[in-house]
Structure formats: C-alpha cells, structure tokens
Amino acid sequence: MNIVVLIKQVPRTDKIKIDKEKGTLIRKGVESILNPYCEYALETAFSIKKKVPGTKISVVTMGPASAEAVIERAVALGADEGFVLSDRAFAGSDCRATAYTLSCGIKKAAGMPEIILCGRQAIDGDTAQVPGETAQMLGIPMIPYVTEIVDISEKSLTVKSEFDNKELTLSAEFPVLLTVRKGSNNRRMPSLRDTFRAFSYKPLIMNAQDAECDKEKLGLSGSPTRVVKIVPVAAKGNCRFFDSGNCEEGFAEIEKKLKA
Amino acid sequence: MKNSGIAVVCSVETDGSFKNVTFELLGAARSLAEKTGESVIALACADENCDVSVLKDFGADKVFVLSHRKAGVFELESDVMAVSSIISEISPSTVLFPATDYGRVLAPEVAARLHCGITADCTDFDIDAEGRLVQIRPALGGNIMAHIISPSTLPQMATARPSVFKKREYKTENFEKNIVGNDFAELAERVLKLKENSIITGDSAKIEDAKIVVSVGSGVSSRELIQRIGDFAKSIGGVLACSRKIVEKGWLEQPRQVGQSGKTITPEIYFAIGISGAVQHLAGMKSSGFIVAVNIDKSAEIFNYSDLGFVMDAEEWLASAEKFFKIRQE
Numbered sequence: 001m002n003i004v005v006l007i008k009q010v011p012r013t014d015k016i017k018i019d020k021e022k023g024t025l026i027r028k029g030v031e032s033i034l035n036p037y038c039e040y041a042l043e044t045a046f047s048i049k050k051k052v053p054g055t056k057i058s059v060v061t062m063g064p065a066s067a068e069a070v071i072e073r074a075v076a077l078g079a080d081e082g083f084v085l086s087d088r089a090f091a092g093s094d095c096r097a098t099a100y101t102l103s104c105g106i107k108k109a110a111g112m113p114e115i116i117l118c119g120r121q122a123i124d125g126d127t128a129q130v131p132g133e134t135a136q137m138l139g140i141p142m143i144p145y146v147t148e149i150v151d152i153s154e155k156s157l158t159v160k161s162e163f164d165n166k167e168l169t170l171s172a173e174f175p176v177l178l179t180v181r182k183g184s185n186n187r188r189m190p191s192l193r194d195t196f197r198a199f200s201y202k203p204l205i206m207n208a209q210d211a212e213c214d215k216e217k218l219g220l221s222g223s224p225t226r227v228v229k230i231v232p233v234a235a236k237g238n239c240r241f242f243d244s245g246n247c248e249e250g251f252a253e254i255e256k257k258l259k260a
Numbered sequence: 261m262k263n264s265g266i267a268v269v270c271s272v273e274t275d276g277s278f279k280n281v282t283f284e285l286l287g288a289a290r291s292l293a294e295k296t297g298e299s300v301i302a303l304a305c306a307d308e309n310c311d312v313s314v315l316k317d318f319g320a321d322k323v324f325v326l327s328h329r330k331a332g333v334f335e336l337e338s339d340v341m342a343v344s345s346i347i348s349e350i351s352p353s354t355v356l357f358p359a360t361d362y363g364r365v366l367a368p369e370v371a372a373r374l375h376c377g378i379t380a381d382c383t384d385f386d387i388d389a390e391g392r393l394v395q396i397r398p399a400l401g402g403n404i405m406a407h408i409i410s411p412s413t414l415p416q417m418a419t420a421r422p423s424v425f426k427k428r429e430y431k432t433e434n435f436e437k438n439i440v441g442n443d444f445a446e447l448a449e450r451v452l453k454l455k456e457n458s459i460i461t462g463d464s465a466k467i468e469d470a471k472i473v474v475s476v477g478s479g480v481s482s483r484e485l486i487q488r489i490g491d492f493a494k495s496i497g498g499v500l501a502c503s504r505k506i507v508e509k510g511w512l513e514q515p516r517q518v519g520q521s522g523k524t525i526t527p528e529i530y531f532a533i534g535i536s537g538a539v540q541h542l543a544g545m546k547s548s549g550f551i552v553a554v555n556i557d558k559s560a561e562i563f564n565y566s567d568l569g570f571v572m573d574a575e576e577w578l579a580s581a582e583k584f585f586k587i588r589q590e
Contacts, residue, residue, distance in 0.1 A: 036508075095368065096377060123540070126520045127380035129368035136372035141337055141451040144365045158455065163361035165515070169456035170334055176451075182514055224377025229407035230399070235564035239553070243571045244580070250552075250568055251584040257529055257550055258472075258496055 001055040001154070002113035003045045004106050005079065006134070007038040009063050009070040010124040034070045037119025039077075040180045043188060044149060045117050046078050051152055056080050058113070060105050062090060062098060068203050076190040076198035083109045087207040092220030095125075099133035101218060104211040106138065109204075114174035115157070120145060120181050128179075135177040143170050145181040263414045265352040266293050268320070269343060269367075270304040271360060274459075276311070278304075280427070281358040283318045285420055287428035288385055289356055290319035295387045298353060300432075303346060305329055305339045308439045315435075319428055322436035324350070330445040336362070337448035340369045346440060347374060352415050354393050359419035367419045377410035379418040392416065398520070398543045423468060423526045424547065460515070467516055472498030473527040475518055475545070478505040479534020479555060480574045486511055488578055489533060495587045498531070503541050519544035534574040537562030 011030045042059070049055040059074040061067050062085040071082030085105045093101060106116065116135075121128035135142035148160040150169065158171040162181055190198070208218060216222060242250035266289040271279040282302075289300045299321040304312060308327035315323050326342040329335050343366065347355060357367040359381045371378035384396035384405070392409050393416040399406040410416045467473055474493035476486055490500045502512045504519055518525055520540040530548035535541060537553075537560055545551070546565045553566040554577045563569040570577050581587075 094377065095380075096372065099372065121521060123521060126540075128364050129371075129378060129380050132365055132368035133372040133378075136340075136369050142365070142369070143452065144336070145361060162460070163365075165460045167456075167458050167460055168334065168454060171453045171455060172451060224375075224413040225379055225395075225408050225410050227406050227408050228394070231405045231407065233398070233405060237564055239563045239566045239569040241558070241563075241569045241571060244576060247570055247572065247577065247580050248584060250570055251581060253568055254529075254552060255585075 001048075001052050001115070002110045003048060003055060003057050003115045003117060004110050004113045005038070005041050005045050005057060005059045005074070005117045006102055006106075006131070007042070007059050007061045007070055007074055007119075008035045008122045008124075009033070009061065009067045010035045010122055032066070032069065034073045035119055035122045035124075037121055037123070037180065038070075039119070040182060041117040041119045041178075042074055042077055042079065044146070044178070044180050045115075046188065048115070048149060048152055049078075051149075052154070056110075058083065058110050060085065060102065060109055062086070062093075062101055062105065065205070071203040072198045072201060075201045076195050077188055078191070078194055081109075082201070082203040084203050084205050085207075085211060086205055087218075089208045089213075089215060089218045092223060093218065094223035094225045095127055095129040096133055096224055097218055097220075097222040099130050099137055100222065101208075101211070101213060102130065103134050103137040104213045105206060106134075108206060108211045112138070112140075112175050114176075116140075116175070116177040118177065118179045120179045131177060131179045138175075138177070140175045140177055141172055142177040142179070143172060144179045146178045147181050263351045263353040265299050265301045265350065265354075266296075267301045267303055267347065267350070267352040267355045267415070269355065269357045269363065270302050270306075270315070270323075271358045271363065272304055272306045272310070276307060278314065279358070279360070279422075281360060281420075281422040282315075283427040284422065284425040285356050285358060286315065286319040287430075288420060288425040289354075290428055290430050292354070292385055292387060292393070293319075296353075296391060301350065301352060303343060303355075305335065305342060308441065312437055313435070316432050317429060319430040319432065320435070321432050322438065325437065325439045326442075327439055328442050328444040330449075332454055333445045333449050334452045334454040336365060336369075337452050338444040339366055340373065341444040341447065342440070342442060344370050344373045345442070345444075347415060355415045355417045357417070357419045359421045363419050367417060371417050374415075376413045376415060376417050379408045379410075382418045382420045383424045385418070385420075393418070421524045423524060467499050467501045467518070468523050468525050470499040470525075471527055472496060472529045472531075473501050473518070473525060473545075473548075474498045474531040474533065475501040475503065475535060476506055476512075476533050476574075477503035477535030477541070479536070480506070481534075483511055485575055485578065488582075489574075492578065492581060492585070492587060493531075495585060498529070501525070503535050503538075532562050532566070533577070535562055536560045537565065 302323040379395040
C-alpha cells in the first residue's frame with residue numbers, strides 16, 4: 001500500500017512578532033518547525049503501516065529549499081521517502097495554486113496512492129482549504145477531521161470523524177484523502193536508526209517541469225485570490241489593573257457585570 | 261451572461277431548523293446587496309418539506325432547497341455536488357459559506373470543482389470601487405487584517421466566521437421557494453459509506469453559545485486547578501474553555517479550544533486565566549463584550565485587549581475569587 005502524507009514547514013507562530021507599522025512579520029530569530037497537525041497525519045500513517053505491513057510512506061512538501069528540514073524530520077520519525085516541490089514559479093501561490101502544485105507532485109511521487117493524509121490545517125495560514133481542493137483536483141473523495149482509524153484492509157478503510165459536535169463512522173474504498181483532526185498525546189520519538197537515516201537522507205527535489213505542472217496554474221499568476229491590502233489591528237489599551245492588594249475591588253466590578 | 265446575486269449556503273441542523281450562522285450570513289449578504297443592488301439567494305441542503313419561510317424575515321429574496329440528502333448517507337460529498345451544480349446553473353456573483361467545520365470543508369471542494377478562488381474565515385466584507393467583493397480576514401495569527409479580492413474568477417467565494425456578523429431583521433417581499441431534487445446522494449454513497457452517526461453532548465460543545473466563558477491557559481499549572489476553575493465557571497453561570505496549549509497537554513478536549521485553530525467566540529464576559537495572549541488566541545476571543553484577564557506578568561499581551569486585569573498568579577486569584585464569590589464556603 002502507498003500512502004502520501006502532505007506536510008508543511010511553518011514558522012513558530014506563537015513566537016512571531018508583528019511590525020505594526022509596516023504590517024509585516026518579524027521573522028528574525030523565529031525558528032521553523034513541522035506544522036503540528038502534519039505530525040498528527042504522519043502518526044496516522046505510521047499506525048496504518050503497523051497494521052498493513054509493506055506499506056510505503058512518502059511525504060511531499062512544497063516550499064523553498066530550506067523545507068528539506070521537515071522532510072528530514074518526517075524521515076527521522078519513520079517516513080520512507082520525501083519530495084520537496086521547489087521552484088520560483090511556485091512563489092505567491094494561494095490555496096488553489098498550492099493544491100494544484102501538490103496534486104501534480106503527488107502523481108509524480110506515487111502515482112495515485114491508496115491514501116493521502118493531511119493535517120486539518122497549517123498553523124500559519126489556518127485556512128484548512130488545501131486538502132479539499134487537492135482531493136477535488138485528483139478527483140477522489142475526502143473524509144475530514146479524522147480522529148481514529150477503526151479498520152483497514154487492502155482495499156478500504158473505516159474511520160471515525162468528528163465535526164460540528166457530531167461523531168461519524170465512515171468507510172471508503174481507496175483512493176481517499178483524509179484530514180487528521182488530532183494526534184495521540186504521546187509524541188512519537190524518533191528511533192536511533194531513523195535518526196541516522198534522516199541525517200544522511202537527501203530528499204528528492206522537484207521543480208515545475210519535473211512535476212509536469214501546467215505553468216499557467218502556478219504561483220501568483222495561477223492564484224485566483226489576491227491580497228490587496230494589509231491593515232494592522234489596534235489593541236483596546238484601556239485595561240484597569242488590580243493585584244492581590246486590591247483584587248476585591250476588581251471582583252466587585254465583575255459582580256456588577258454579572259448582575260447587569 | 262453577467263453573474264448576479266449573492267448566494268448564502270445555509271447551515272441546517274439535523275432537526276431541520278437553521279443554525280444562527282445562517283441568519284448572520286444572510287445579514288452580511290443583505291448589507292452587500294444594498295451596495296450592489298443584487299438579490300440575496302439562500303441555498304439550503306435540506307428536506308423538501310423543510311420550513312424555509314423564516315429565511316424571508318432575515319433578508320433572503322429566494323431560496324433553493326437542494327433536496328438530495330438521504331438519511332444514512334454522509335452529506336458532505338453529495339452537498340459538494342449539489343451546491344456546485346446549482347451555482348453553475350444560477351451564476352451568482354458571490355457565494356458565502358459558514359466557516360463551521362462543515363462549511364470549511366464544503367467551500368474549498370465546491371471552489372475547486374468550479375475553478376474559483378476561495379478565502380477562508382472572513383470576519384468582514386466590503387465592495388470596492390469596481391464593485392468587487394473585498395474579503396477581509398485575520399491573517400498572521402490575527403494581528404493583521406488582510407483584504408483579499410478574486411479579480412479573475414466568478415463567483416467570488418468566501419467562508420465567514422460564525423458569531424461575527426449581525427443577524428438583521430429584514431422582511432423581503434415576493435419570497436420565492438424553489439425545490440431542486442436530484443440523485444447526488446446515490447452517487448456519493450458509491451464512494452463513502454456512513455456507518456454510524458452520533459451527537460456529541462456536554463457543555464464543551466456549547467462554548468460558542470455561552471454568555472460567560474472562563475478560559476484557562478498554560479499559566480494554570482494543574483488539572484486540579486482547572487477543575488476548581490471549572491467549578492468557579494459553573495457557579496457564575498459560565499462554561500469552561502481553554503487555549504491550545506491546554507489541549508496539547510491533553511487536559512481539556514479540543515471542542516473547548518478558543519482561537520484561530522479552535523473556535524471564535526463572542527460571549528458577553530470572557531475570563532482569560534493564565535493566558536498570555538498569543539495572536540492566535542486573541543483571534544478567537546477579542547471581540548467578546550467584556551474581557552477579564554489574570555496573568556502574573558503585567559506585560560502580557562492579553563492585558564492590551566482586556567477591560568479588567570489582575571496581575572496575579574492563577575491559583576492565588578482563584579482562591580480570592582472563591583472567597584469573594586463564596587464558592588467553597590457554602
């Protein structure tokens with residue numbers, strides 16, 4: 001069985017500071033990590049591999065050459081091979097152009113795999129739109145917000161999915177794309193063997209030509225949405241402070257509000 | 261033919277009633293329609309007997325009831341087909357989807373099928389000088405609003421956050437109801453089968469409806485403390501929520517998470533206890549009516565968005581609050 005896991009390198013968004021005058025990110029000193037939700041998708045792939053021996057896990061990412069780091073991380077965790085889609089032509093891609101590029105990369109990397117796994121969203125863009133668009137472009141069904149793989153065979157799987165306060169049990173024949181809602185609370189530790197392998201592993205780099213992309217559908221020119229303006233958001237800035245010495249006064253304010 | 265009409269994809273509960281977000285989006289659509297002179301069209305995936313007359317009181321000129329759904333069939337795949345097909349047929353200029361879990365999946369699938377752009381999680385809309393829809397969403401974790409347009413593809417599509425737009429009472433005349441039947445459910449069932457379906461209950465599911473929300477973050481250092489804060493929340497008629505860190509620790513479940521990757525809520529009173537105010541968290545709560553923050557660090561970002569700030573350790577604050585509100589003594 002072939003599984004492709006789509007992964008993304010993201011900045012530590014909880015450490016990002018914003019230049020409020022310029023409306024830009026201050027990236028200096030902010031490290032890049034593997035998007036946590038992508039790690040949940042990888043976990044799910046590994047759990048499937050345990051149940052179906054002989055499964056091959058390929059990871060695919062799109063980004064600058066430095067995105068190799070997340071492939072290394074995925075290999076250290078146990079992925080078999082990794083691809084980085086990297087080309088200047090991809091710059092400025094919105095969700096649609098990204099999904100198109102990834103769908104080309106998936107086909108090139110693994111033909112049509114039985115299962116494609118994604119995290120439910122990336123913590124930098126937070127749109128959660130790329131998986132659905134990718135599934136449609138590949139013409140395969142998608143099951144979103146998967147919480148558990150209940151059963152899996154050579155031809156189909158059954159999963160639990162949780163959304164809008166409902167829990168569903170769904171089954172699909174392959175190929176299918178799943179987005180993973182959450183991981184287990186025990187983070188997987190890389191094995192010594194995989195860590196060594198990742199250390200010397202060289203991901204395969206694919207440019208637009210390698211992935212056989214239609215150039216018109218790529219990057220900024222292939223993106224139907226355009227950011228036309230960025231506006232900083234002002235803070236409230238009129239907080240009344242209390243401490244342990246006068247907290248009763250603050251509680252009295254809360255009480256007033258509760259009774260209002 | 262020129263595209264015209266602002267379509268709103270309605271969110272229908274299992275009992276056939278409409279979720280609040282439907283009325284909020286109709287309100288947003290009506291405000292846009294007043295600027296462009298278009299009509300407001302509701303698209304509802306629902307039973308053909310569904311009572312849709314309420315939509316005309318909140319700004320809808322007409323409704324298309326897409327009656328393909330079948331009990332026991334997973335609705336998403338067939339809704340993607342039905343919504344795409346009606347959009348191709350009626351060619352609206354704009355389609356708004358609710359940014360619920362469901363809408364955030366439906367919208368990109370429909371957009372991809374129709375080769376359109378799509379903007380996620382909008383919190384405001386406008387019409388620019390050329391009559392195009394300006395889709396405004398928090399970006400880079402919520403400290404910045406990005407204004408986005410789709411200049412070359414139609415319809416313009418976006419999902420819009422629940423609890424952000426205002427429901428508007430607006431009675432329309434000559435309300436038109438159209439029923440569209442088809443067999444998309446059978447098609448969808450060939451690829452995905454629904455085996456079980458249950459509703460998740462408990463107050464964790466309800467933080468978006470609560471008037472008072474008490475939220476805990478990494479400054480709350482133990483499960484016991486969270487439990488006590490939960491008791492405090494209950495005693496003042498509130499519901500317990502949390503930041504992402506608490507979910508990652510496994511101390512509370514994901515449906516309680518407030519923030520960009522959790523829920524956006526606008527309660528009347530929001531307590532942020534031990535929450536420093538990362539931009540992602542702020543994106544989910546800063547429109548709350550009255551914000552009370554508790555943090556040991558006076559320079560914490562959360563205070564910039566708060567009405568009352570307690571510069572105290574969470575446990576110390578809680579002990580004083582319990583005493584003041586006489587929670588433990590009774």
